[in-house]
Amino acid sequence: MIKHGWLGVAIGSLMALAMVGCGSSGSSGNSNEPQGATAGGPQTEGKKLKIGIVFDRGGLGDKSFNDSAWRGIQKAEQELGVEIRKVETKNEKDYEVNQSTLADAGMDLVIAVGLNQETALRNVAAKFPNVKFAIVDGSVKAPNVRELRFKEEEGSFLVGYLAGLTTKSKKLGFVGGMKLDLILKFQYGYMAGAMYADKTITILPAKFTDNWDDTQKAKAAANVLFADGADIVYHAAGRAGLGVITAAKEVGKLAIGVDSDQDDIAPGSVLTSMIKKVDAAVFATIKDLKDGKYEAGEVRYDLKSDGVGTSEFKNTKALIGEANIAKMEEIKKKIIGGEIKVPATEAEYNDFISKL
Amino acid sequence: MAANVFVVNTLVMTVPMALAAIGGMFSERSGVMNIALEGKMLMGACTLALVGAATGNPWIALGAAMVVATIMSLIHAVLTQIYKLDHVVSGMAINALALGSAKFLSDKFLDASKQIAFLPMEVFVGLGLLIPFLTAAWLRWTRGGLRLMATGSDPEKCRQIGLEPVKVRYESLIVTGVLCGIAGSAIVTNAGQFGEYVTAGKGFMALAALILGGWRPLPTLLACLGFGVTQALQLQLQGSHLMGASLPSEAWNATPYLVTLLALIVLGAKNRAPAGLGKP
Numbered sequence: 001m002i003k004h005g006w007l008g009v010a011i012g013s014l015m016a017l018a019m020v021g022c023g024s025s026g027s028s029g030n031s032n033e034p035q036g037a038t039a040g041g042p043q044t045e046g047k048k049l050k051i052g053i054v055f056d057r058g059g060l061g062d063k064s065f066n067d068s069a070w071r072g073i074q075k076a077e078q079e080l081g082v083e084i085r086k087v088e089t090k091n092e093k094d095y096e097v098n099q100s101t102l103a104d105a106g107m108d109l110v111i112a113v114g115l116n117q118e119t120a121l122r123n124v125a126a127k128f129p130n131v132k133f134a135i136v137d138g139s140v141k142a143p144n145v146r147e148l149r150f151k152e153e154e155g156s157f158l159v160g161y162l163a164g165l166t167t168k169s170k171k172l173g174f175v176g177g178m179k180l181d182l183i184l185k186f187q188y189g190y191m192a193g194a195m196y197a198d199k200t201i202t203i204l205p206a207k208f209t210d211n212w213d214d215t216q217k218a219k220a221a222a223n224v225l226f227a228d229g230a231d232i233v234y235h236a237a238g239r240a241g242l243g244v245i246t247a248a249k250e251v252g253k254l255a256i257g258v259d260s261d262q263d264d265i266a267p268g269s270v271l272t273s274m275i276k277k278v279d280a281a282v283f284a285t286i287k288d289l290k291d292g293k294y295e296a297g298e299v300r301y302d303l304k305s306d307g308v309g310t311s312e313f314k315n316t317k318a319l320i321g322e323a324n325i326a327k328m329e330e331i332k333k334k335i336i337g338g339e340i341k342v343p344a345t346e347a348e349y350n351d352f353i354s355k356l
Numbered sequence: 357m358a359a360n361v362f363v364v365n366t367l368v369m370t371v372p373m374a375l376a377a378i379g380g381m382f383s384e385r386s387g388v389m390n391i392a393l394e395g396k397m398l399m400g401a402c403t404l405a406l407v408g409a410a411t412g413n414p415w416i417a418l419g420a421a422m423v424v425a426t427i428m429s430l431i432h433a434v435l436t437q438i439y440k441l442d443h444v445v446s447g448m449a450i451n452a453l454a455l456g457s458a459k460f461l462s463d464k465f466l467d468a469s470k471q472i473a474f475l476p477m478e479v480f481v482g483l484g485l486l487i488p489f490l491t492a493a494w495l496r497w498t499r500g501g502l503r504l505m506a507t508g509s510d511p512e513k514c515r516q517i518g519l520e521p522v523k524v525r526y527e528s529l530i531v532t533g534v535l536c537g538i539a540g541s542a543i544v545t546n547a548g549q550f551g552e553y554v555t556a557g558k559g560f561m562a563l564a565a566l567i568l569g570g571w572r573p574l575p576t577l578l579a580c581l582g583f584g585v586t587q588a589l590q591l592q593l594q595g596s597h598l599m600g601a602s603l604p605s606e607a608w609n610a611t612p613y614l615v616t617l618l619a620l621i622v623l624g625a626k627n628r629a630p631a632g633l634g635k636p
Contacts, residue, residue: 061463061551090455179605205595210605214556215547216372220365221591227361239551246548265549 049082049109051286052102054095056114058212059088062239064259065278069113069136072282080290095120103128109289111282112136115182121145132294134285136278137182139298147298148281152182153189153344154335155274155308156234159256160193161331162272162310163232164201165324166254167194173225174206175218175244177237181345183208186236186258186274188349189342196331196340199356204230212238219243226251232271234258245270261311271320273311281307304336362588368477368546370584371484372397372539376562377569377576378488379535383429384571385495385508386528387521387632388436389443392428393536394559395454398552400425400540402458405550406465408472417473422537428454429533430526437522443634451559459552466550480542487535488577495573504528508571508630521632564616570628583612 053073058066070086077084085107087098095117102110103124109132112121118138125133125142134146163172172194176183191203207221218240222233226247233248234256235241241258242265248255249269257263257273264270281301288294301307310328313320334340343349376393383390403424408417428450435446495501503524506514511521536559543558544550561583569576590608 058553059459061459207591207594208605210609211556213553215549215551215554216369216543216556217587217591219547220369220588221594223361223365224591239553240556242549242551243547249548 049080049286049290050085050105050107051076051082052085052087052105052107052110053282054098054102054110054112054117055086055088056116057089057092058114058238059090060086063242063262063265064238065136065276066113068260068276068278069111069282070279072279073111073286075279075283076286080286082286082290092116096124099124099133100127103131103133107131109134109286109294111285112138113278114138115180132289132296134282136281143296146285146294146296148278148285149298149300150276150278150281150308151185151300151302151342151344152236152274152276152308153185153192153342154303155276155310156186156189156236157193157196157335157340157342158303158310158328158332159234159272159274160190161197162193162320162324162328163190163234163254163256164194164197165327166271166320167198167201167232169229169231170198170200171202171204171229171231173204173222173228173230173233175221175225175233175235175237175241176206176208177212177240178210179208183236184346185344186234188344188346190234190256192343192349192352193331195353195356202229204228209237209240212240214240215243215246217243219247222247222255223251226253232256234274257311263311263313263315267315271316272313275309275311277301277307277309303332362592365588365591366581366584367481367484368542369587370580371481372542372546373558373562373565373583374484374488374577374580375480375535375539375542376559377566377580378491378573379532379539380563380566381491381571381573381576382504382528382535383525383532384566384633385504385630386525387508387511387630387635388432388525388529389447389634390432390532391444391447391560391563392432392450392454393532393539393562394555394557395447395451396425396428396432396533396536397540397543397559398451398454398458398555399428400537401544401550401554402461402540402552403537404541404544405472406461408474408544409467409470412471412473414473414475418475418538418541421541422534425537425540426530426533429529429536433526433529437525440636455552462550462552472544472549474545474548475541477542477545480538480545483538484542485577488573491573508632511632511635561612564612567629568616568619570623571630579616582615586611 055066060066060070073084076082089095089098099120112135115137118140121135121140125145132144134148136148139147174187176187187206194201204225209217218237222244225233232254233244235244236258245255245266249266254271257270259276261275262270262273343352376397380390380393400421404417404421407420408414432450435441436443507521507524514521543554547554565579566576568579
């Protein structure tokens with residue numbers, strides 16, 4: 001055993017390295033010590049606001065809404081001079097621990113990113129009545145929680161409308177993560193938009209991957225849709241959905257991105273992205289807190305407040321055509337004006353279609 | 357066209373599982389319980405993406421992926437053979453180490469603007485279908501194969517006839533690492549990009565297939581194929597009105613695990629598992 005002494009040292013240091021690795025990404029479920037990021041930016045009078053953020057299982061680098069939330073909070077760090085701390089969560093069981101840790105560490109505001117943190121936040125918000133919270137996508141009714149919710153169906157309607165104008169095969173597809181009410185908003189908004197553009201379009205049965213991770217499965221699902229004749233597939237499957245974009249690139253068809261601007265993941269293969277401006281919502285919440293205007297309760301981000309929208313079509317402008325983009329702007333005005341009421345559920349969708 | 361896609365989908369989902377499962381077979385046949393397939397695959401996947409983007413040479417990337425996954429596997433060997441750690445606990449440690457490292461490395465060093473150089477997926481499909489057959493032949497007809505089987509069945513008797521089980525285990529875990537490296541590479545190649553989530557539990561599916569296949573290479577390949585067909589079929593049928601489409605998707609997703617459990621109950625795990633599994 002003695003002659004293997006050096007191995008023990010090697011393993012010991014490896015394990016230490018691993019723990020550092022976990023710590024720096026904040027990914028360890030048991031890490032009670034969230035990683036701090038010290039604030040730069042202009043000093044403001046008095047003490048700096050401390051803002052904590054707990055990411056969803058998707059975590060940073062999802063090219064989707066976690067990244068978007070992170071952009072919002074970084075902007076606040078630079079422009080409002082707040083101090084920020086972030087924690088990534090690898091295991092759903094740890095949401096409560098991570099939220100409590102930040103609340104306990106003297107944060108003024110703790111932002112929970114993602115619907116999955118709902119249950120945890122309900123408990124934590126009650127335990128820390130003096131700390132303010134905000135949750136992205138979730139619904140938590142408490143005097144110290146602000147709900148940042150989005151009208152995904154409105155943004156989805158716009159990308160669906162564009163897909164309806166652009167499709168040549170007159171067949172469209174959709175790949176969802178899980179069959180949740182949240183994801184169905186994306187699906188029915190998209191379907192309604194496409195049908196509004198052209199009633200003769202066939203929308204193939206939606207495929208669901210049943211998780212947010214399996215990129216291979218989402219790609220396989222998109223390939224099924226492409227083989228069945230679709231030429232544009234919209235995804236709302238989180239990180240797994242990146243597989244839809246890979247599939248589109250490989251078979252020379254089109255994907256529509258979601259949450260963040262995904263147009264550049266495969267330039268020319270992504271028609272547009274339905275952008276959910278989580279960054280703007282997060283920034284606005286922090287700014288409200290700073291200005292003493294923080295209020296609990298639901299805040300809706302829709303087309304009108306520019307909380308959802310499309311990307312800038314920088315790679316696909318020629319493909320879509322200026323005329324179609326102008327048409328879309330018209331539709332956008334109609335939605336904002338309340339002339340078009342975008343469906344968010346199956347029942348509303350059927351009703352919408354019957355009136356077309 | 358639709359049939360074509362079904363076959364392709366089945367193959368691309370089967371192959372990484374099959375490679376990892378055969379890797380797991382080597383390890384478990386030598387007596388090392390291996391729940392760390394997922395972690396080893398993940399490190400392979402991460403390395404392929406990093407090296408593939410940095411060098412632009414897919415063969416170097418594949419080689420590096422095999423090497424790094426093998427290092428993970430050797431750490432596993434050292435933990436279980438020298439420090440006699442519990443096989444399940446050390447396997448979990450490997451998985452955690454891989455998840456943290458993959459996230460850290462890809463965050464820090466993966467340049468998203470650079471294209472990863474990929475081999476054609478056909479290479480991996482070919483390997484994934486060929487290797488189980490080669491393994492079966494090797495186990496049955498070579499001295500090394502028989503030694504591996506003997507070590508897994510009764511390490512104590514092997515010592516009495518002058519075999520060194522620990523040596524066999526090191527060799528086997530190297531093979532496990534190499535195969536997991538290829539499996540992880542296959543996943544990234546198919547997915548087209550890397551994220552630390554990309555293996556999505558396929559290492560555990562591979563383990564289930566290995567158990568279902570009775571720790572034998574060809575039945576294990578068949579089990580993987582069964583799992584692959586289930587997934588591809590589910591995607592094909594979703595939203596249609598064909599038979600089975602009305603089943604909730606949770607039922608479809610649970611099928612591989614249910615079948616494995618049923619097989620364990622009906623056939624009995626005790627008689628089929630290597631008798632020396634987890635023994636010193």
